[in-house]
Amino acid sequence: MRYKAGHKDETHQRILDIAGKLFRKNGIASVGLASIMKDAGLTNGAFYAHFDSKETLVKEVLGDILDQRDLQIVEGLKNGASLKQFIYDYLSPFHRDHCESGCPTSAFISELIHHSKSTRTLFTEKTVRIFDRIEQQIQGENSYRANLAISIFSLMVGALQLSRAVTDKIVSEKILKAASETAISLISTMSDEDAAVN
Amino acid sequence: MRYKAGHKDETHQRILDIAGKLFRKNGIASVGLASIMKDAGLTNGAFYAHFDSKETLVKEVLGDILDQRDLQIVEGLKNGASLKQFIYDYLSPFHRDHCESGCPTSAFISELIHHSKSTRTLFTEKTVRIFDRIEQQIQGENSYRANLAISIFSLMVGALQLSRAVTDKIVSEKILKAASETAISLISTMSDEDAAVN
């Protein structure tokens, strides 16, 4: 073999990583395969030795990133990180200013609607898993934990996107702060008796 | 004049309406000017008699839609519609299934980040106005009304997008229901004393 064992797998993963960053930074539609391959130190044609089509790449990138992020969450929880910390990190100025290494859902969810059913089904599974991870971290035993988990993730996704879209830095900070506080209040005040009120 | 008075204005508005629907349905980047002009019953070249560039169109469309929607909210409130009703309508299966006539924020917010500062500044102003409209409809006089308004809108935007992206209808309905219930609980339980807890 011209290349050492595992070389192709390494290249494959490098393409995934670079595409993941570019897709999150610039959107899926506006990133060409040529620019991905150039960043990976390869030429146009080599792409099809690794993926059937751009759509295949999109699906694989999405799965890869969401799995990586899930692993981070699980590791974090093992090491004692709280749901509160997850919320603060998600709604931090750093996350807002670094799309390329952040949550893909916030980065290009409105583009996902225009992708293949297969890609969206993968997204559905990974998203349900996030809902479950959050739900497991909510204190108490009321039946609203599932609803709360969904709402907290929705709130974070919407707020992060809004904070990124506005041009006014003060408004942007306000959005992050408001959403953090509301999310935290949702997990801390929603004990059994409060939930029963709703 | 070959055309009756006001003809050009009518054509201009028709282009805006058609572009607004297409952008919300398919995303801004993936809708070509040719398809917009064809739907408007015109040819390619006529576009530049109405707009300087695609970016100008995007900005004008965004302003037009957000003003139309704001007018609807104001009219609705005059006729006794409640914030609750606004939330239910926003998080309804109908809104989820009809991007083309719905909220542009949910339709293409993650694309907005890649547009001109001028377009995003317009978006910022209109979004702050929505925050204010919601805030004014929240009962009570506590200092958290502004935060709640921001959070409720963020929650709705995130939830609607997630409900559109997932392929599983049951998950989609769950998201809409969870977000509705949480949003409603936020405006009804957050009286002065509850807010003080946070």
Add this chain to the structure above:
DNA sequence: TGTACATCAGTGAACGCGCGTTCACTGATGTAC
């Protein structure tokens, strides 16, 4: 009144460009005999 010209919304072909995709080819290595 008739004629020449100005106006202007819209036409439609063409521009350069980047896109996703294809494909004949390269060249270093491993394998067979």
Add this chain to the structure above:
DNA sequence: TGTACATCAGTGAACGCGCGTTCACTGATGTAC
């Protein structure tokens, strides 16, 4: 051991296509004299 062939990751030019944009032109009307 030497030679012929197979393997395969990657090359790089080319494909048709649709994009945003430009521009010389059309043709019905209004205006000037």
